[in-house]
Amino acid sequence: MKNINAYAAKTKDSDLKPFNLDRREVLADDVKIDILYCGVCHSDIHTVRNDWGNSKYPVVPGHEIIGRVSEVGKNVSDFKEGDLVGVGCMVDSCQECASCKDDLEQYCENGFVGTYNGEDKHMGGHTYGGYSEMIVVDQKFVLRIPENLDTKAVAPLLCAGITTWSPLRQWNVKKGDKVGVIGLGGLGHMGVKFAHALGAHVVMITTSPSKAEDAKELGADEVLISKNEEEMKKHAGSFDFLLNTVPVGHDTNPYINLLKRDATMVLVGAIDSLGVHGGGLVMGRKRIAGSLIGGIKETQEMLDFCGKHNIVSDIEMIDIQNINEAYERVINSDVKYRFVIDMESLKN
Amino acid sequence: MKNINAYAAKTKDSDLKPFNLDRREVLADDVKIDILYCGVCHSDIHTVRNDWGNSKYPVVPGHEIIGRVSEVGKNVSDFKEGDLVGVGCMVDSCQECASCKDDLEQYCENGFVGTYNGEDKHMGGHTYGGYSEMIVVDQKFVLRIPENLDTKAVAPLLCAGITTWSPLRQWNVKKGDKVGVIGLGGLGHMGVKFAHALGAHVVMITTSPSKAEDAKELGADEVLISKNEEEMKKHAGSFDFLLNTVPVGHDTNPYINLLKRDATMVLVGAIDSLGVHGGGLVMGRKRIAGSLIGGIKETQEMLDFCGKHNIVSDIEMIDIQNINEAYERVINSDVKYRFVIDMESLKN
Numbered sequence: 001m002k003n004i005n006a007y008a009a010k011t012k013d014s015d016l017k018p019f020n021l022d023r024r025e026v027l028a029d030d031v032k033i034d035i036l037y038c039g040v041c042h043s044d045i046h047t048v049r050n051d052w053g054n055s056k057y058p059v060v061p062g063h064e065i066i067g068r069v070s071e072v073g074k075n076v077s078d079f080k081e082g083d084l085v086g087v088g089c090m091v092d093s094c095q096e097c098a099s100c101k102d103d104l105e106q107y108c109e110n111g112f113v114g115t116y117n118g119e120d121k122h123m124g125g126h127t128y129g130g131y132s133e134m135i136v137v138d139q140k141f142v143l144r145i146p147e148n149l150d151t152k153a154v155a156p157l158l159c160a161g162i163t164t165w166s167p168l169r170q171w172n173v174k175k176g177d178k179v180g181v182i183g184l185g186g187l188g189h190m191g192v193k194f195a196h197a198l199g200a201h202v203v204m205i206t207t208s209p210s211k212a213e214d215a216k217e218l219g220a221d222e223v224l225i226s227k228n229e230e231e232m233k234k235h236a237g238s239f240d241f242l243l244n245t246v247p248v249g250h251d252t253n254p255y256i257n258l259l260k261r262d263a264t265m266v267l268v269g270a271i272d273s274l275g276v277h278g279g280g281l282v283m284g285r286k287r288i289a290g291s292l293i294g295g296i297k298e299t300q301e302m303l304d305f306c307g308k309h310n311i312v313s314d315i316e317m318i319d320i321q322n323i324n325e326a327y328e329r330v331i332n333s334d335v336k337y338r339f340v341i342d343m344e345s346l347k348n
Numbered sequence: 349m350k351n352i353n354a355y356a357a358k359t360k361d362s363d364l365k366p367f368n369l370d371r372r373e374v375l376a377d378d379v380k381i382d383i384l385y386c387g388v389c390h391s392d393i394h395t396v397r398n399d400w401g402n403s404k405y406p407v408v409p410g411h412e413i414i415g416r417v418s419e420v421g422k423n424v425s426d427f428k429e430g431d432l433v434g435v436g437c438m439v440d441s442c443q444e445c446a447s448c449k450d451d452l453e454q455y456c457e458n459g460f461v462g463t464y465n466g467e468d469k470h471m472g473g474h475t476y477g478g479y480s481e482m483i484v485v486d487q488k489f490v491l492r493i494p495e496n497l498d499t500k501a502v503a504p505l506l507c508a509g510i511t512t513w514s515p516l517r518q519w520n521v522k523k524g525d526k527v528g529v530i531g532l533g534g535l536g537h538m539g540v541k542f543a544h545a546l547g548a549h550v551v552m553i554t555t556s557p558s559k560a561e562d563a564k565e566l567g568a569d570e571v572l573i574s575k576n577e578e579e580m581k582k583h584a585g586s587f588d589f590l591l592n593t594v595p596v597g598h599d600t601n602p603y604i605n606l607l608k609r610d611a612t613m614v615l616v617g618a619i620d621s622l623g624v625h626g627g628g629l630v631m632g633r634k635r636i637a638g639s640l641i642g643g644i645k646e647t648q649e650m651l652d653f654c655g656k657h658n659i660v661s662d663i664e665m666i667d668i669q670n671i672n673e674a675y676e677r678v679i680n681s682d683v684k685y686r687f688v689i690d691m692e693s694l695k696n
Contacts, residue, residue: 281638
């Protein structure tokens with residue numbers, strides 16, 4: 001066991017502050033990673049503030065982790081000291097259920113172990129995330145990061161990236177498809193980049209006309225203002241696929257109306273109650289589906305795709321000391337499009 | 349034009365009464381059918397009572413029509429006098445849009461013509477349905493009825509049958525699948541018969557323990573009482589497919605929880621607002637889809653399948669003079685499982 005520096009919230013209402021953290025020694029299948037960067041995901045804030053009612057304190061958030069390998073266990077041959085690697089939302093799963101065998105650890109029937117606030121099977125208690133100088137992770141959950149990319153801007157790919165990539169791939173979005181990305185935030189901006197890179201005709205669907213210019217720079221071919229009923233009517237029944245990144249419960253019916261017959265809207269953000277009218281689905285044999293992050297294998301595929309197509313996240317760098325202020329700005333959607341913590345600042 | 353006997357509602361609040369009806373002469377592509385039987389669908393009642401706000405009076409309902417060909421137009425070679433035929437929910441569509449070309453006339457992008465209360469392109473005004481001594485229909489919308497079946501019990505296949513058959517086929521329900529049919533009424537009882545005939549392990553999901561015995565007689569292997577939380581927990585995450593025939597808005601979340609990862613619940617009845625929690629879809633990459641009746645080609649396939657497997661609807665015969673009383677019983681779910689009108693009674 002080793003005592004290291006991290007940032008944690010001690011209670012639901014407290015700010016994040018410096019914290020001494022125990023990390024396990026490197027076991028046979030482990031990779032020890034010195035953390036360079038960690039992205040700030042809205043889930044971090046939900047967990048810190050116990051919005052989902054299942055937080056365990058102290059909470060050390062962070063599941064968009066980039067670092068370099070500093071040590072490997074004796075069974076590890078795919079990684080060596082100095083390798084640039086990443087860790088996303090999961091650090092373990094049962095490896096035995098149907099989902100794990102299908103490379104879909106995120107749906108592990110025995111429950112995957114979250115990078116933070118999961119059940120720590122090695123140390124007892126719960127897992128601690130990436131707002132920390134290092135992390136020790138089973139090799140099966142370590143991702144290889146292409147060296148040609150802007151390293152710090154890769155961090156958000158580990159959650160925001162794979163969350164949008166996975167449904168685009170599962171539903172076979174391809175060249176020429178008309179794809180709508182609903183909501184322009186951390187998830188939505190990655191959805192636009194990926195859908196564009198996959199050759200789709202990308203329509204950014206947003207309530208905010210002010211986001212039009214930005215959306216086009218990210219790769220959107222068109223911008224559709226969802227509050228404009230006339231514009232929404234013009235696009236009715238024309239979309240092959242909708243990626244819905246809205247992070248809260250909302251009325252889905254105006255979006256369902258945009259889908260072609262047999263087309264699908266995938267939810268990746270809203271885990272609350274939704275407005276859904278049965279008739280909208282019945283009349284065109286339309287579908288609403290969900291999608292949760294992505295498996296380790298497809299996360300590696302996404303990272304390799306990003307390396308090849310030079311895709312990273314648009315980020316704003318912060319020091320760990322500014323994390324509480326950054327949280328307020330995330331809540332106010334005042335970030336383009338993801339904060340990344342320079343973990344070097346932990347030494348300040 | 350020919351003046352014939354029918355039953356119609358003259359206003360939203362009136363009972364159905366005898367009515368003299370104009371039918372067009374037989375055109376080149378037409379088939380004239382002397383109606384033997386007509387099923388009573390809940391949509392008939394919704395239209396008679398203008399529940400959907402788009403009824404045109406007088407309403408002659410009926411879109412589960414069985415009869416014998418009495419005359420054919422000069423372009424008609426597939427049907428001849430004396431043939432046993434049926435007409436379902438549609439009597440026309442554009443034949444030119446993508447949906448029509450895909451044999452999915454029910455999703456015609458220019459709107460299919462309903463068997464009643466549709467826009468009558470030949471006579472002007474609106475179409476009149478099957479509570480009538482005869483009907484004249486374009487040959488493309490006439491179905492061939494297997495002669496080996498109990499003819500009067502075939503009528504409900506034209507709407508209740510195809511509405512449940514189409515999603516079971518679209519989602520490839522097959523031998524060994526665990527399939528839940530939610531709700532035991534006109535639609536649900538056909539869903540159980542079809543899923544059983546396709547080799548699935550069929551679970552009837554109902555709020556009413558009193559329906560257990562009947563469900564098993566129809567072909568259900570198990571009955572799951574949805575109000576029993578413990579039973580619902582035991583079946584969580586175990587269904588390959590759910591056919592939801594509940595005819596009104598409801599909370600879908602307890603059913604979504606029954607689905608396996610990547611599995612689908614199809615709605616065929618509820619065209620109102622539904623309770624849907626995004627998290628339930630996201631956590632197992634689950635799906636809700638809609639489905640509307642079925643195309644003419646797949647309706648013929650269903651009828652041929654029924655002929656081969658000796659499947660018909662469970663019915664209660666009535667005379668047309670009892671139609672208003674039958675409506676009350678449909679509304680109170682007091683029918684096993686479909687009323688069929690003996691159209692011979694029109695002559696009384």
